[in-house]
Amino acid sequence: MAMCKDVVENIIGYIEAELDDKTLEELERHAGECPECQAFVRTYRRMLELCGKLRERTFVTPQIRRRLKDFLKSQTRSK
Numbered sequence: 001m002a003m004c005k006d007v008v009e010n011i012i013g014y015i016e017a018e019l020d021d022k023t024l025e026e027l028e029r030h031a032g033e034c035p036e037c038q039a040f041v042r043t044y045r046r047m048l049e050l051c052g053k054l055r056e057r058t059f060v061t062p063q064i065r066r067r068l069k070d071f072l073k074s075q076t077r078s079k
């Protein structure tokens with residue numbers, strides 16, 4: 001069963017649909033029911049689009065990854 005942290009960990013693969021079918025399906029099922037993850041995926045995708053770097057995964061540095069995790073955490077906390 002996928003959890004928020006699984007979506008965060010696999011966000012690039014999720015957005016680019018490069019995960020194996022089973023993982024992708026689990027993440028989608030979770031994200032479909034989780035407002036926090038929906039917001040997270042939306043924000044992440046939008047950020048990548050804004051930067052025009054959707055195909056450049058080197059763009060996602062560990063710092064950005066950490067910031068996104070903090071973002072997700074703050075979203076969850078504010079609930």
Ligand SMILES: [Zn+2]
Binds near residue numbers: 003005007037
């Ligand atoms: Zn979630």
